[in-house]
């Protein structure tokens with residue numbers, strides 16, 4: 272088939288996006304971005320990308336912050352406000368400044384979403400954006416003797432009204448402002464508004480467009496995925512950090528992770544933390560395989576972790592029946608003890624319900640995903656998938672380029688997850704020497720790229 276050479280890359284990229292386009296169509300996604308993003312000269316890129324998501328069938332609720340705009344308004348009005356525990360105390364005389372700033376940001380966003388000049392990404396977009404009294408607020412109150420005045424928190428979200436708008440293909444825009452049944456106006460944290468809207472809508476995704484690249488570990492490396500316990504553990508690990516992450520970043524990340532964890536507990540399955548400073552970050556996160564930021568998932572409350580010597584009994588209990596069925600290779604307790612640190616397990620209520628192992632062969636930059644097993648009572652809920660993704664992530668971290676797996680009964684499961692048939696001769700030398708020709712396992716390979 273003839274293809275113009277310089278266009279083939281474009282075609283390839285577009286085709287690779289297809290599964291994600293199908294997957295996200297019709298999904299409800301709440302996107303939060305701060306006032307800093309609105310001020311940025313590249314804000315129109317973010318708006319263009321959000322509009323594109325809408326065109327691809329994503330049901331969108333946008334929530335904006337307004338902090339820099341509020342600062343400026345208050346400065347003009349010559350009003351100083353205090354922050355306690357990261358929250359602004361919104362006094363009665365500061366409130367008009369907050370209202371003006373929030374209104375101004377809302378209008379900037381609405382105007383950008385209304386653009387439609389030919390030869391721009393907004394051509395033919397015709398976005399209908401709706402704002403309203405979707406969020407009921409209540410006063411944050413007096414805490415430790417501090418009166419937070421007109422600073423409030425979310426009391427209720429009118430999910431039905433938002434759903435109605437989304438069902439009519441409208442985009443919903445919410446400000447960090449809420450109204451109380453007494454007719455008062457409250458200044459809210461935009462992160463809380465986004466989180467509570469996502470929970471109320473039972474949204475498929477909540478996306479925080481933030482200042483940093485995502486959540487990073489003590490070495491300064493981006494963490495691509497965290498489950499709930501890992502998200503909760505992150506702060507403990509970094510509270511006294513003197514490593515490559517500064518304390519302001521720790522506080523910001525923690526604040527987003529707190530909201531992410533709250534959203535996950537409230538039923539939002541996926542929370543994405545992505546950078547506003549990477550052009551196209553929202554598209555890269557949603558329409559490429561690895562994404563660009565950190566994904567916090569509620570998939571498994573039970574916790575996925577590296578195995579320890581204490582898990583041997585649990586792993587044996589899990590895999591012995593599968594060994595008897597010939598689904599996984601038989602391993603002695605001694606061998607398991609030697610290899611235990613290669614294993615990752617999912618533990619639920621003290622029971623090992625799933626496991627998998629990674630063996631790396633440095634010379635060939637190739638690795639083996641081995642002993643993937645999920646307890647029969649716990650199958651069909653994505654645990655197999657989650658383990659496989661975790662093992663792949665570990666392999667990439669160790670710069671592995673190819674991943675192999677040997678299977679007798681699960682070939683299709685792996686093929687549906689990007690593996691293709693290979694042969695024993697392709698295996699890394701050390702593994703090839705151990706290949707059991709009587710067992711006739713299929714050798715499958717996946718390029719990690």
Ligand SMILES: CC(C)(COP(=O)(O)OP(=O)(O)OC[C@H]1O[C@@H](n2cnc3c(N)ncnc32)[C@H](O)[C@@H]1OP(=O)(O)O)[C@@H](O)C(=O)NCCC(=O)NCCS
Nearest residue numbers: 598642643644645650651652653654655656680681683684
């Ligand atoms: C393969 C295995 C790990 C999958 O675990 P899981 O937690 O059920 O996997 P997920 O929930 O992520 O995926 C479930 C999907 O895989 C499909 N599936 C399960 N077993 C399959 C198989 N043998 N062949 C093809 N597809 C299979 C399910 O039908 C389901 O598909 P659906 O989403 O379209 O309904 C689990 O079935 C298992 O432990 N099998 C026995 C051990 C084994 O064979 N391990 C691999 C060799 S090391």
